[in-house]
Amino acid sequence: MRGTGACLVAATLIASPSIGAVQAWQSDRGDGTFANPPLNADYPDPDIIRVGDVFYFITSTFADVPGLTILTSRDLVNWRFASHVVDTLSGRPEYDLQAGGSYRRGIFAPSLRHHDGMFYVAVTPVGEPTRIYRARDVRGPWTMNRLSEAAFDPGLFFDNDGSAYIATASSSDGTETLLSLDPTLRRITARRVIHYTKGAEGSKLVRRGKYYYLFNAIPRRLGLTVSRATALAGPWETRNQIDDTSGGHQGAIVDLADGSDYGFVMIDAGAIGRTTNISPIHWRDGWPIWGTPEAPNRVPATARKPIQGMPVETPAASDDFAQTRLGLQWQWNHNPLPDRWSLTARPGFLRMNAAPGSSIWTARNTLLQKGQAPWSRATVRLDASHVARGDQCGAGVFGKYSGGIALGRDAQGHLTLSMRIIEDVASPAKTTIQRIVRESPAVTVRSTQLTLRTEMDFGDDTGAVAYSTDGTTFTPLGPRFPLAFDWQTGTFQGQQFSLFCYNPAGRGGYLDIDSVTLDGRGKR
Known part of the structure; x- marks a missing residue:
């Protein structure tokens, strides 16, 4: 699926002041305005x-570990990472990349709320009952309990009297259950059907004054509905x-300290995945309307920042691995094998010991970071x-298309570099298979101190890889390759950068990674 995003015209990019790299995208234009999306990367199913005076943003993470990423901001435009709720995924062998793994499944569509000094997250892993996580501090530690049933895309809600509810609807039906x-x-002490909207899912429930507002995604037409009622039991207007x-x-609204509201909503944006836009909200006859009174019913490409005066800030990207924690x-890509990686074996380096796996898709301990649009x-x-x-150790991409430059040894023990990209596709039997779409012959290099580059261009949804033996002059390896987002195959996420090291024999050597620098400069 690919949304056209017709109203989201290209905006001027402002370089981030972060040391060592220029971010690919900076929403804050430095003049009191911002450009959508605030984060030009795959942050789907937002809440x-x-x-x-602090905003918190939670997003789906599927099988990625640690999971359930939370970001924080003081103006809804400039964001930084706050925490991950889930250190490891538990409850199913697929989370350990067994029985076919948990790509496209795992945990998604979380609901984040704060009540009586506690943060709560409601989420329903595929095939499991709904989980409730809680913590006093957004950085954790988080504890978890399971409910007795699975609520699809659970929308956690606390009413004014403190009563707690979950609103849930599945697009296969559209019946809204409270x-x-x-x-x-x-x-769960009670359940009742309160509404029906054909194809509804992604429920979010909020209260403003005398009205309850229920927001639902309608995936079949990539649309959003809003319903309102003066009582949770209804009747509801939609x-x-x-x-x-x-x-x-898919999204809802969040209130500002001055009593006004802003909307947030995700959009299918091509190979980058699903990005989240924010929008002014105005009210008409008790209904929230996206956009401004002068330009209603659309998310603006640029607008005045909701809160003025906050400094430019972007989530961490580059890394010199100087810390003892990632x-x-x-x-x-799934729960990692803890004995196959280290930040302390060689201080200042990430050591990746070869993990078992027949391909990058089946290997544990592939380390990922989101690609950033536009390039x-x-x-x-x-x-x-x-x-x-x-061994097959190196760097590249991961998602619908996976692979990159892999380092190995030939029969004489010489270091080699080869490029291979595989596509995750569905067979007629609806089982997942991978096919090679791009590859190159191996080349031999003498130096063991190498620099690898992976670029992703989301203007034409293609990628490329190159290598250097001196850190200055780069040689392309193999042809350009496609990038894509596909909810039926791949990882149900936008294309990500990857670091990998695996060996089909199960044991091998290791790769020491000195640094990763992510930037948006030098577009071809």
Whole structure:
């Protein structure tokens, strides 16, 4: 699926002041305005709340670990990472990349709320009951309990009297069900059908004054509906709101400290995945309307920042691996094998020991970071001295299309570089298979101190890889390759940058990674 985003015209890019790299996208234009999206990367199924003068944004992470990423901002435009809710995924062998793995499944469409000094997250992993996570501090630690049933895309809600509910609807039906929770949020005490909207899912429930407002995504037409009622039991009125041609199809509203509201909504944006836009909200006859009174019913491409005076800030991207913990920008493709990676074996380097796997798709311990539109490049400095025969270690992309430059050894023990890109496709039997779409012959290099580059161009949805033995002059390896987002195949995410090291024999050598620099300069 690819939304046209007709109203979101190209905006001027402002370089981030961050040291060591220029971000691919900077929403804050430095003159009191911003350009949509605030984060030009795959942050789908958004839920945004305000606590005091701080905003928090949670997003789907599927099988990636750590999971359930939370970002924070003081103006809805400039964001930084706050935490991940889930350190490892538990409950199913697929999370350990067994039984076919959990790509396109795992955890998605979380709901974030804050009540009585506690942060809560409601989420329903595929094939499991709904989970409720809670923490006093958004940085954790988080504890979790399971409910007795699975609520699809659960919309957690606290009423003015403190009563807790979950609103849930699945697009396969569209029936909106309200689950009442006990005060501890550990038990469902009642359930009742309150509404029906054909094709509805992604429920978000908020209250403004005398009205309850229910927001639902309608995936079949990539649209958003808003319903309202003076009682949770209804009756509810429903109106169509925006869609992907005017700004997005899944989201809700968040209040500002001055009592006004802003909308947030995701849009299908091509190979980058699903990005989240924010929009002014104005009210007409008790209904929230996206956009301004002068330009209603569409998300503006640019607008005045909701809150003025906050400094430019972007989520972490580049990394020199000087810390003893991975930065919050990184996630593994599934639960990692803890003995196959280290930040302390060689201080200042990320050591990736070869993990078992027949391909990048089936190998544990592939480390990922989101690609950034409109164009981004990851430059990886590494030491390949200890790459062993049979190893496939290197850097590239991951998602619908996966692979990149892999380092190995030939029969004589010489270091080689080869390029291979595989596409994840569905067979007629609806089983997942991979096919090679691009590859190159192996080349031999003498140096073990190498620099690899991966670029992703989301203007034409293509990527390319190159290598250097001196860190200055780069040689392309193999042809350009396609990039894509596809909810039926791949990872149900936009294309990501990847670091990998695996060996089909299960054991091999290791790769030491000195640094990763992500930037948006030097577009071809």
